[in-house]
Amino acid sequence: MTPPAPSYELLPGAPASPVLLHVPHSARAVPEDVRRGIVLDDAALERELDHITDAHTDELAERTAQLAAVTPWRFVNRLSRLVVDPERFPDEREEMAAVGMGAVYTRTTHRGELRPADTDPEPLLTRYFRPYARAMTEAVADRLAATGRAVVIDVHSYPTEPLPYELHGTGPRPPVCLGTDAFHTPPELVRAARKAFADCGETGLDSPFAGTYVPLEFHGADARVSALMVEIRRDTYMAEPGGAAGPGLDRLATALAALVEAS
DSSP, X not given: OXXXXXXXXXXXXXXXXXXXXXXXXXXXXXXXXXXXXXXXXXXHHHHHHHHHSOTTHHHHHHHHHHHSSSOOEEEXXXXXXXXXXXXXXXXXXXXXXXXXXXXXXXXOTXXXXXXXXXXXXXXXXXXXXXXXXXXXXXXXXXHHHHHSOEEXXXXXXXXXXXXXXXTTTTSOOOSEEEEOOTTTOOXXXXXXXXXXXXXXXXXXXXXXXOOOOOOTTTTTTXXXXXXXXXXXXXXXXXXXXXXXXXXXXXXXXXXXXXXXXXO
16 A cells, blocks of 8 residues: 655755755645545546646746755645645634635635535645644745745745635736745845846736635744745646646746756
8 A cells, every 4th residue: 555645744954054945836736534524526626626626836946946046945735725734824814714715724715615514624724734734834944044044935836817815906017026024024035036027027026815824823923034925827837727747837947947046
């Protein structure tokens, strides 16, 4: 019997690198026991995965690591965000819970039923969410111990046209959206990102998606942890929804490597 795939993977970088590329939404894998709690049939589930997955962002991070002069560390989720979304707050702080997309989703991107509304999220939080959060916290702590600082670059993508689940889908949708945090995103990191992605089209801030991921232990408390979310509009590098990557992925990897080196 094949053992289950690990739910996340920490891929080591250079000992002197403070940079951690976080790739939370690139996978499509859903364990069979989790699949049984999802009400969609197989075809509908595949369509939902096409829409919700940040396809090829793991490959983008891998190419970036190969190109960067100092190899960044990578923390990659190996399970779909339909299992748990490791970037959501697991409690009432999460605004996406209003559309059934808190840490454990009960609704789809098109606001249809994914799981019964009365699904108890606790078993999935215990099995997947909390171990992931602990491991990511340890990865950041390790960079702090080794280098005195940590730079979390959150690697995402988003669809060209807004999906019904988006709470802020009416704003600009630039080729590159930078999500920021008032405490953890210093202006020089934003400037470095704008410069790095200058050849990739317009770069916007916090639209259509805002904020960035910092483990809760450090959030709002440790300024040695810097963070920036990089959201790539999918038409710049792939066929939508859920299609193959194109040559744009190489251009983006070069840009992201430049940001890593400037961080």
